[in-house]
Amino acid sequence: MDQIYDLAIIGGGVNGCGIARDAAGRGYSVYLCEMNDLASGTSSWSSKLIHGGLRYLEFYEFRLVREALIEREVLWSIAPHIIELERFVLPHHDGLRPAWLLRLGLFIYDHLGGRRRLPAARRLNLRRDRAGQPLKPVFKIGFEYSDCTVDDARLVVLNALDAMERGATIATRTQALEATRGEDGVWHVVVADTSTGRRSTIRARILVNAGGPWVQEILTQRAGIDAKAHLRLVQGSHIVVPRLYEHNRAYTFQHGDGRVIFVIPYQDDFTLIGTTDRDYEGDPSKVRATQEEIEYLCASVSEYLVMPVKPSDVVWSYSGVRPLYDDHASEARTATRDYVFELDVPEGLPILSVFGGKITTYRKLAEHALEKLGPYLRSGGAPWTADTPLPGGDFSVGGVDALVQGLLRDYPFLPKRHALRLVRAYGTHARRILGRAASMAELGRDFGQTLAEREVRYLMAHEFAQTAGDVVWRRSKLGLLLTKQEVDALDGWMREQHKPVAPNPY
Numbered sequence: 001m002d003q004i005y006d007l008a009i010i011g012g013g014v015n016g017c018g019i020a021r022d023a024a025g026r027g028y029s030v031y032l033c034e035m036n037d038l039a040s041g042t043s044s045w046s047s048k049l050i051h052g053g054l055r056y057l058e059f060y061e062f063r064l065v066r067e068a069l070i071e072r073e074v075l076w077s078i079a080p081h082i083i084e085l086e087r088f089v090l091p092h093h094d095g096l097r098p099a100w101l102l103r104l105g106l107f108i109y110d111h112l113g114g115r116r117r118l119p120a121a122r123r124l125n126l127r128r129d130r131a132g133q134p135l136k137p138v139f140k141i142g143f144e145y146s147d148c149t150v151d152d153a154r155l156v157v158l159n160a161l162d163a164m165e166r167g168a169t170i171a172t173r174t175q176a177l178e179a180t181r182g183e184d185g186v187w188h189v190v191v192a193d194t195s196t197g198r199r200s201t202i203r204a205r206i207l208v209n210a211g212g213p214w215v216q217e218i219l220t221q222r223a224g225i226d227a228k229a230h231l232r233l234v235q236g237s238h239i240v241v242p243r244l245y246e247h248n249r250a251y252t253f254q255h256g257d258g259r260v261i262f263v264i265p266y267q268d269d270f271t272l273i274g275t276t277d278r279d280y281e282g283d284p285s286k287v288r289a290t291q292e293e294i295e296y297l298c299a300s301v302s303e304y305l306v307m308p309v310k311p312s313d314v315v316w317s318y319s320g321v322r323p324l325y326d327d328h329a330s331e332a333r334t335a336t337r338d339y340v341f342e343l344d345v346p347e348g349l350p351i352l353s354v355f356g357g358k359i360t361t362y363r364k365l366a367e368h369a370l371e372k373l374g375p376y377l378r379s380g381g382a383p384w385t386a387d388t389p390l391p392g393g394d395f396s397v398g399g400v401d402a403l404v405q406g407l408l409r410d411y412p413f414l415p416k417r418h419a420l421r422l423v424r425a426y427g428t429h430a431r432r433i434l435g436r437a438a439s440m441a442e443l444g445r446d447f448g449q450t451l452a453e454r455e456v457r458y459l460m461a462h463e464f465a466q467t468a469g470d471v472v473w474r475r476s477k478l479g480l481l482l483t484k485q486e487v488d489a490l491d492g493w494m495r496e497q498h499k500p501v502a503p504n505p506y
Contacts, residue, residue, distance in 0.1 A: 005031045005169075006377060008189050008204035010176045010218055012036075013043040014152070015339075015354050016210035017159035018366040018385075020168050025388070026370070026381035030168035031202050032160070033191050035175035037470045039156035041284065042212045043359065044474055045320025047238065047262055047274050050075050050083055050360045051147035052113060053337065054252070055260050057105050062112065064338045068360040069113020072148055074386050075363065076117070079158065079393045081400065081427030082151040085118065086264070089131045090252045091142040091304060097254060099141065106145050118146035134245040134305055144249070149264060152359055153474040154425060157463050158390040165391070172464045179207055179223040181347050206376055208369065209353040213284035213323045219342070219353050229342045229355045232326035232335050233281070237289035237319040238274030239297050240266060240480065241309055253304050259333050261300045267477050270315070273297050277333040280321050289317035316480060325356035339365050341372050350376045392427025400424065407431070413439050418450040425476060433458045445493070448486040449478050456490070460497065467491060 007023050009016045012034025020032045034040075052069035053061070076083045090106075092099045106121040124142045126132030132139065164170045173194045182188040182203065189202040211218040219227045243265070251263040259277060266272035276293045294311050302308035322337075329335040339357035343350060352373055357365050367383050395403060400423055407419040411434055422430040433455050437443050444453025451471070459465035459475050468491035472479035479487065 003029070003203070004186055005029045005202065005204040007031070007206045007208055007373075008187060008202050009033070009208040009210055010179075010189075011210035011212055011215075012038045012156070012160065012170070012172060013041055013210065013212050014039070014156045014159070014359050014362040015212075015357055015365055016208070017156050017163060018362040019208055019210060019369050020163040020170070021159045021166070022363075022366040022370055022383075022385050023380075024163045024166035024168040025384050028377065028380055030163060031171070031204060032163070032168060033171045033174040033176055033189075033202075035173065035194060037172055037466070037474060038160050038170075038464055039153040039474050042320045042322060043156050044153040045236070045238075045318050046152045046359055047236075048149050048152055048264065048266070048272065049086075049147060049262070050150045052109060052360070053358070054105060054109055054145070054147075056337065057108060059334055059336075061336065061338065064336070064361070065109075066112050067364055068358070069109070069115065071360050071364060072113070073115070073117055075150075075360070076148055078385070078388065079150075079155065079390045080395065081392050081403075081424055082154045082158070082390075083148050084150075086147055086149045087119070087144050087249045088147055088252050088262075089124065089142050089144050089249050090254075091126060091135060091139040093139070093254050096256065102143055106143055109145060115146075118148075121145040130247050131249050131251075133247075134307070136304060136306055139304065149250075150359065151425070151477075155359070155362075155390075157475065158392070161391050161463060170464065173466065176218065176222060179218075179351070181349050185348070187349055187351070205349075206373055207349070207351040208373075209351060213321045215323060215353050215355060219344075219351070223351055225344050225346060225351065227342065227353070229340055229353070230326040231355060232324045232329075232332070233279065233284065234322045234324050234332045234335060235278050235280040235287055235293075235319055236275040236322055237293040237297070237317065238272060239289065239294055239314045240270050240272050240316040241313040242271070242315065243269055244271040244305065244307070244309070251304070253301060255300050255303075258331075259300075261297065263301055267480060270480060273301055273309070277331075279332050284321040284323075287319045287321050289319040293319070323356065339368075341369065343372060345376075392429035395428055403427065403430070407434070411437065413437075415450070421450055421476075422455075447490045447493075448483070449481040451476070451478055451482070451490070453493075456494065457497075460494065466494065466498065468494060 006028040007030050009032040020030050024030045052065050126142050160170050174191050178190045180188050186203045187207045192199045209218050216231050253261045264272045298309045324335045325340040327336045337358045340355045342353040403423045404419050468487050
């Protein structure tokens with residue numbers, strides 16, 4: 001217990017890992033604990049978008065939208081392997097928002113955030129454009145605009161990996177049980193290994209509470225501080241179905257209740273549909289997509305598509321709880337997605353709690369958090385994350401395609417689908433996995449769907465993976481393709497690697 005960290009961070013979601021990365025890069029000593037796997041909560045249950053939030057303009061959230069629009073291009077530039085440009089088609093629906101209002105909103109959307117690289121919005125004739133083919137004939141005109149898609153869980157993992165490489169301690173499956181103010185003038189945080197129950201105490205000058213849906217509980221029950229800000233827990237559910245159409249554009253469908261539903265090409269062979277917005281009560285870890293939500297999403301998109309989507313088409317559903325700042329909005333869909341900090345300094349010891357936020361603005365949130373904590377930190381470096389690539393994102397010329405072609409040239413035994421998946425996940429770090437392999441056999445055991453032993457060992461050694469779920473749902477989405485038997489075999493193999501080796505008696 002000798003070391004005293006500058007910051008101890010509770011929560012291994014996108015906000016906690018983003019703050020850890022930024023702080024470690026400025027030279028601060030950082031400890032982060034997460035009670036489960038990284039991104040196992042809200043951060044991996046998103047709509048997989050880096051976007052400005054077109055619909056937030058209706059609620060006059062201009063500051064949030066502007067910040068998010070600027071961040072789209074910043075994040076795209078530092079993580080081009082996991083963030084991709086996506087063109088969204090917004091059909092005009094008679095009886096809902098008029099066409100002039102849609103065009104005005106898109107004009108603001110194009111210009112509010114200083115768009116530079118992303119293509120501008122344009123009007124579409126859906127009778128002539130390919131994007132109109134999956135739609136019912138009643139939809140005659142529409143608009144196309146730019147946003148980005150992201151592998152949300154990998155975004156979290158890459159921030160944690162970069163933080164660790166810059167000196168941070170990242171402790172997964174480690175729960176913060178209690179935080180008290182010690183007589184030595186620092187925070188004492190009791191943490192426990194969730195698999196063994198073993199406890200230890202971490203000391204830190206500053207505590208950052210980035211617990212997501214648990215932020216209020218951490219503040220009041222574990223740190224003993226009355227919360228001034230309050231959470232509004234909002235459930236958002238998504239469904240995944242087999243690919244609905246051939247082209248690669250996404251759709252934004254308006255609904256009569258004021259919500260919008262995204263329909264997004266996903267993992268090559270699937271389509272992602274979401275999301276819902278409903279207030280949630282109960283344990284955030286037990287949230288599940290309800291049958292009512294699944295039927296709602298199917299009915300909403302079927303209003304637009306020639307081929308209706310049925311609940312029986314759903315191959316996977318997921319749900320997450322968004323820990324929004326409670327601004328007392330009347331409906332869950334209108335509650336602010338902006339973030340709010342609560343800074344408490346009991347007995348001179350700062351604890352910063354993060355309420356709300358969205359994936360797109362996590363990097364700016366981290367900068368603002370460190371700015372807020374500036375008076376309590378020793379002198380450190382300036383903001384730096386806007387132009388420093390995340391691990392594997394240090395490429396530009398030729399983009400993903402050039403990296404894929406390079407792998408196919410240097411590893412001719414590799415199928416193109418396999419090479420593309422590795423580049424999309426690891427970028428330039430894909431070569432660290434392949435090493436000097438000269439055949440598929442040299443990649444080790446084949447777990448199915450291009451997942452080989454060497455990749456799994458890399459994830460266990462460098463990316464904090466411990467179970468098959470970590471690998472097939474957060475480090476990748478191969479769970480959509482692997483059978484239960486294949487996942488069970490992977491899980492058994494990984495657990496075998498974690499077993500302690502018995503000492504040699506001779």
